[in-house]
Amino acid sequence: MGIIKTDKLTFEYIRRDEEGNVEGITRAVDEVDLDVKQGDFIAILGHNGSGKSTLAKHINAILYPTEGTVWVDGMDTQDENHLWDIRSEAGMVFQNPDNQIIGQVVEEDVGFGPENMGVPTKEIWERVEESLKAVGMYEYRKHSPNKLSGGQKQRVSIAGVIAMHPKCIILDEPTAMLDPNGRKEVIRAVRALNDVEGITVVLITHYMEEIIHADMVYVMDKGRIAMEGTPREIFSRVEELQDLRLDVPQVTLLAYELKQRGVNLPDGILTIEELVAALSGLKGA
Amino acid sequence: MIRDITLGQYYQTESVIHKLDPRVKLVATIGFIISLFVVDSWVGYVVAAAFLAIMIQLSKVPFRFMVKGMKAIVMILMITVVFNLFLTPGEPLVTFWKLTITKEGLRIAVMMAVRLAFLIVGSSLMTLTTTPNSLTDGMEKLMGPLKYVKVPVHEVAMMMSIALRFIPILLEETDKIMKAQIARGADFESGNLIKKAKAMVPLLVPLFISAFRRANDLAMAMEARCYRGGEHRTKMKPLQYHAADRIAYLILLLYFASCVAVRIWL
Numbered sequence: 001m002g003i004i005k006t007d008k009l010t011f012e013y014i015r016r017d018e019e020g021n022v023e024g025i026t027r028a029v030d031e032v033d034l035d036v037k038q039g040d041f042i043a044i045l046g047h048n049g050s051g052k053s054t055l056a057k058h059i060n061a062i063l064y065p066t067e068g069t070v071w072v073d074g075m076d077t078q079d080e081n082h083l084w085d086i087r088s089e090a091g092m093v094f095q096n097p098d099n100q101i102i103g104q105v106v107e108e109d110v111g112f113g114p115e116n117m118g119v120p121t122k123e124i125w126e127r128v129e130e131s132l133k134a135v136g137m138y139e140y141r142k143h144s145p146n147k148l149s150g151g152q153k154q155r156v157s158i159a160g161v162i163a164m165h166p167k168c169i170i171l172d173e174p175t176a177m178l179d180p181n182g183r184k185e186v187i188r189a190v191r192a193l194n195d196v197e198g199i200t201v202v203l204i205t206h207y208m209e210e211i212i213h214a215d216m217v218y219v220m221d222k223g224r225i226a227m228e229g230t231p232r233e234i235f236s237r238v239e240e241l242q243d244l245r246l247d248v249p250q251v252t253l254l255a256y257e258l259k260q261r262g263v264n265l266p267d268g269i270l271t272i273e274e275l276v277a278a279l280s281g282l283k284g285a
Numbered sequence: 286m287i288r289d290i291t292l293g294q295y296y297q298t299e300s301v302i303h304k305l306d307p308r309v310k311l312v313a314t315i316g317f318i319i320s321l322f323v324v325d326s327w328v329g330y331v332v333a334a335a336f337l338a339i340m341i342q343l344s345k346v347p348f349r350f351m352v353k354g355m356k357a358i359v360m361i362l363m364i365t366v367v368f369n370l371f372l373t374p375g376e377p378l379v380t381f382w383k384l385t386i387t388k389e390g391l392r393i394a395v396m397m398a399v400r401l402a403f404l405i406v407g408s409s410l411m412t413l414t415t416t417p418n419s420l421t422d423g424m425e426k427l428m429g430p431l432k433y434v435k436v437p438v439h440e441v442a443m444m445m446s447i448a449l450r451f452i453p454i455l456l457e458e459t460d461k462i463m464k465a466q467i468a469r470g471a472d473f474e475s476g477n478l479i480k481k482a483k484a485m486v487p488l489l490v491p492l493f494i495s496a497f498r499r500a501n502d503l504a505m506a507m508e509a510r511c512y513r514g515g516e517h518r519t520k521m522k523p524l525q526y527h528a529a530d531r532i533a534y535l536i537l538l539l540y541f542a543s544c545v546a547v548r549i550w551l
Binding site: 062107124 | 446503512517522
């Protein structure tokens with residue numbers, strides 16, 4: 001069993017009217033089976049309302065399944081005895097950086113998680129230093145979070161999670177509110193964590209460019225997993241992606257269109273460099 | 286414009302008083318206020334004034350910042366003085382029309398004025414030299430024993446520090462909503478008081494909604510980071526007394542003792 005495993009995970013939001021009668025049931029997550037190996041970089045894609053955030057909140061035991069089961073490192077999230085173990089092993093970064101920073105100074109915020117876990121004072125300082133260095137925010141440790149840019153705030157949030165020494169991090173659209181520069185900063189930090197520290201990453205996003213480096217990609221639609229595979233496999237299915245209202249990266253789309261017109265190119269081109277190489281290979285032939 | 290509002294009145298500088306443990310400053314402020322009501326002679330006031338003057342000197346905070354705090358209580362001060370001056374019975378000093386100033390009245394009025402002024406200057410000295418954050422920390426630690434009688438000390442302190450963290454964010458948001466409403470023709474400036482208050486409704490409703498949404502998000506983020514109240518929690522920056530703090534307590538004790546001594550023997 002991998003670090004995160006779900007079995008027929010189903011979650012329903014129940015809408016009630018003013019008297020508390022059930023008005024309607026929305027199935028946000030519908031029989032999802034996931035199996036994430038330790039050290040993997042997983043991306044979950046989907047447009048708004050596809051159930052990807054709901055799925056993420058199950059991994060951190062913020063929501064509990066209506067049906068099915070979620071295991072984090074072998075622990076069932078519905079088992080209350082393991083609640084805090086699960087939350088310290090599966091850290092979570094949310095969308096809005098302002099609404100998840102608690103401290104008034106960067107270093108205090110990063111220390112918040114370890115404080116809650118009862119880590120001794122001296123070790124908290126060590127953890128804060130190492131996590132801030134890991135996301136490249138160490139020189140800002142004495143700053144007020146209000147003075148930082150969106151990308152910097154989000155990196156502080158990530159440091160706050162790393163300081164808890166989790167085995168995996170779930171990032172719920174961490175870049176949705178950032179400008180392109182901030183997005184790059186955050187994704188670079190996340191990739192470094194995965195490569196250098198070997199932390200399992202579950203990245204939830206609707207930006208296609210961010211999933212290129214993932215080991216596995218799941219595309220969600222209406223609560224179900226609509227597609228799964230490596231980024232290359234996913235990107236070779238351009239029409240399916242467009243049916244799911246997802247934007248394909250420009251290079252991939254260009255390669256796809258060229259191929260449709262009879263240019264001999266491989267499937268699932270992800271970067272400009274790849275396309276250039278493929279095209280110049282053609283020219284030589 | 287709205288972003289210029291600074292919270293509290295912390296004055297950043299390096300001084301002995303700034304470096305003291307917030308608990309010492311809290312206790313000292315309370316002690317000083319009590320001492321003002323212990324002393325009842327001119328000698329006592331001289332002692333209190335000397336103590337206050339030395340502390341202000343040590344804090345390196347310009348005196349005009351202390352006086353700023355006085356502006357808020359000018360009215361109360363005036364009313365107290367006037368009432369005490371005219372309504373205290375005793376040996377008449379000056380009489381004009383139906384009002385009489387008595388000797389006792391004059392004495393009490395001046396004393397009350399001095400007391401109030403010292404009280405304000407003393408407590409603003411504390412807020413000027415302590416960040417809101419460490420004040421919260423200090424209060425949490427001082428009130429610690431109250432948790433045995435079921436006072437949610439940690440929770441209150443946590444709420445205070447979250448409020449402090451969110452005030453700038455909400456101010457910025459107010460500014461944003463205000464500009465958005467102005468852009469759509471809202472008028473916050475003109476009209477009488479009632480009209481102005483009514484104009485605030487389209488500002489307050491979205492602000493409240495957003496504040497609730499933020500609170501919800503923050504609560505979730507805190508839970509996700511294993512927050513479960515004050516139990517089992519360690520501190521990243523635990524409060525610790527140093528030599529300077531012990532000396533400060535000693536000085537405070539000496540001051541208080543001399544106030545009591547003045548009261549008894551003079």
